[in-house]
């Protein structure tokens with residue numbers, strides 16, 4: 001599957017850089033939740049699920065990690081390492097994150113509040129749903 005990246009405008013001068021995230025502007029949905037991951041040790045695998053409804057944009061604000069996208073038909077692996085770039089993760093995309101750099105700060109913008117019922121955490125169940 002194709003990875004959909006959003007390139008954010010970066011405002012920079014001799015003082016440093018700034019990126020602004022605005023829902024319905026450069027983030028294509030209403031932002032209802034922001035969460036972030038950090039301190040992910042070497043060898044750790046995160047994610048391993050798909051969402052039924054949730055849309056998200058993932059940004060490596062600092063450091064890097066690898067990201068797998070799987071729509072049930074094909075798989076794509078990308079590296080997240082650019083704080084001025086977001087990866088759009090649509091519903092019904094199985095995703096995994098690994099190979100976190102020690103300094104990785106991975107931020108997610110989501111269009112809904114946390115709801116465990118929205119997760120599909122079993123890959124076989126995901127494939128059955130994706131085939132429908």
Ligand code: T46
Pocket residue numbers: 033035037046047048056058108113114
């Ligand atoms: C996703 C990937 C990219 C909450 O209580 N509220 C929240 O908003 C979130 C995101 C998580 N949690 C709790 C649930 C678990 O007890 O935090 C714990 C760790 O969550 P999880 O194991 O789902 O973390 P990841 O890194 O596997 O997945 C997370 C998001 O949960 C998920 O939606 O798409 O990052």
